[in-house]
Amino acid sequence: MESPQNQSQPLTRLLHLKRFEAPPPGFHRRFRARVMTRIEMEREWAELPWFHRALTALTRQRGLALANGVALAGVAFLGVATFHIAHTVVNEEDEFQIYAALPLPSIPSREPAGLGSAEGAMLAQVEGAVGATHSLVLPASTGASWSGGRVAAADPGAAPGWLFDPPSGKSRKAPAPRFVLPGSVRSSDSGQ
Amino acid sequence: MEPIHPSAETASSSTEISDRTLVARAQMGNDSAFEELVRRYQQRIYGLCYHLTSNHEDATDLAQDAFVKAWKALRTFKGDSSFYTWVYRIAYNSVLNHLKQRRYRTPHLSLDDLDFNAEHTPDLVELVSEKTPRREAGLMELQKRLNEAMQKLSPEHRAVVTLHDIQGLAHDEIARIMDCNPGTVRSRLFYARQQLQAWLSDITP
Incomplete structure (x- = not known):
């Protein structure tokens, strides 16, 4: 069997072309500076208090911040709705007891025309x-x-x-x- | 950028010792030592990321991520392998994760320009058709075709071709970076070349 090296000689030569692909001039100097800047930022980030990091993590991206805001609003709404329902049930019970304890309204009674009479109430x-x-x-x-x-x-x-x-x-x-x-x-x- | 030749890829023992010293200093918080390590290996790490993604911007971000991850994990580096093998492995895994995430997206090529010396390399001059009006345009067409063919390979096969045929690493070194045995590296290399040859048969007879 022919060795893979001999078999793909033209291809290997073509692949050499990729060695000549180079980023723009000055790229590697800027690259090194950016790496060191990121490392410095990572170090500062690690020194921040945990709540500051959590807040920043939640609001770092606009989409993420929006999603978190919506989720927070949903939780708040659910909390208020749950409290309102529980409070309403308590009020209904209270209301029933309050009405039961109230004196009856004074409505003038109609004197019956006479018990046993076929006429009248x-x-x-x-x-x-x-x-x-x-x-x-x-x-x-x-x-x-x-x-x-x-x-x-x-x-x-x-x-x-x-x-x-x-x-x-x-x-x-x-x-x-x-x-x-x-x-x-x-x-x-x-x-x- | 100077092309990376296989002979220049293997780190010498003196560099190795120096790397260890730099790593030891960096582990003690010396930023200059780490910056020197970045300077030494940025070209190779960027090259690995670039040849695996065929995208300059992605490669820049991934290479930066690899160095920042290396800095974060520097305290856990025991020196069992060389520093550059370790950084290579970090970069390779970062690129693999990136490629998995963009699996369902069409890869967007953002190719670096060819070095001026490419026009004068005899091997490449032969490959460019004599009918092409401008040699530079012919090389750029070859570059595009080659990168498109590379992107058709699986990430593992692409990595083997990149590390061996482009960056010139030995099979054993590649096996350590990819966390597999050298036999797997050889078989992947064989298969990847066959695939590339089939796709580029019109320009690599």
């Missing part, structure tokens, strides 16, 4: 088996009547139904909520 206050107080306003047109603690519709077909079902004793597991509808009268006010 009937006020029924139902004391549930669990002791919860429910105030119901039954429309006069239903013809419902109150007797013996039970409310019976005169005409089941005409009854619009209860505004809500009173809680039964069996299903009570949690303290029953207290519903007060506008225009109702509290038990203490009605004297019952």
Whole structure:
């Protein structure tokens, strides 16, 4: 087999051409000076406090600085949003308790024309088996009547139904909520 | 720039001793000693970076990086190998990393000018076609073709051709720089020459 050296003699001569490729005159003198300048900068950089180096590293390039700024803004936004959500939940709980403790607005009660009468509004206050107080306003047109603690519709077909079902004793597991509808009268006010 | 001849590449023992002294002084913080080391090897290190990238600006940056890295790591240099082999290895690895990063980009040639003496070298005069109106233009065309062909080689094959055929280093030296065995260097050199010959067959019959 022919040796690689002999085989590629013309190529080797051509490759010699690359030995004549030279940088501009004075390049190597400037090159040495630039290397030493960079070394001096590296030395000064190493002597800087760590926070100064970190800040400089973050803001050295415009694109990098922009990316860091956006990332920082995103973190700040997330923090504010998280705090706001947590704060809002606390406020809702507080708000519920505050409204529950507030006295009811003084709305002038309408005196019923008379219990058992077919005309006029009937006020029924139902004391549930669990002791919860429910105030119901039954429309006069239903013809419902109150007797013996039970409310019976005169005409089941005409009854619009209860505004809500009173809680039964069996299903009570949690303290029953207290519903007060506008225009109702509290038990203490009605004297019952 | 004086062309680098193979005979001038191998550092003599006296230079070696002097290098060690300079390295010892540089390790103690003497900047002048390190500057002298830069002066001695900047041409070869720049040449390695330039022939591997075929780009003057990239080669300048990479060669600077290599010397700055060498300065930073100078305290870890134990003297097991010669200083220039060590710096060569740093430069070679820097160039490899650079070439990996730009793998998907088309290499942009930014070639250095040919030295005035190139026109008068008999080997090169033979290569330039007699039909070429101006010899200088013919040489520049050859230079462009050669660099384009070099860029088609893999970085490892390009490095072997650069270190052996252009810079004139021995196989063993190249093996130490590239961290492989001399047999690998020889086989890479053989393959790289075959490839170049195929691509440049019209000008290297």
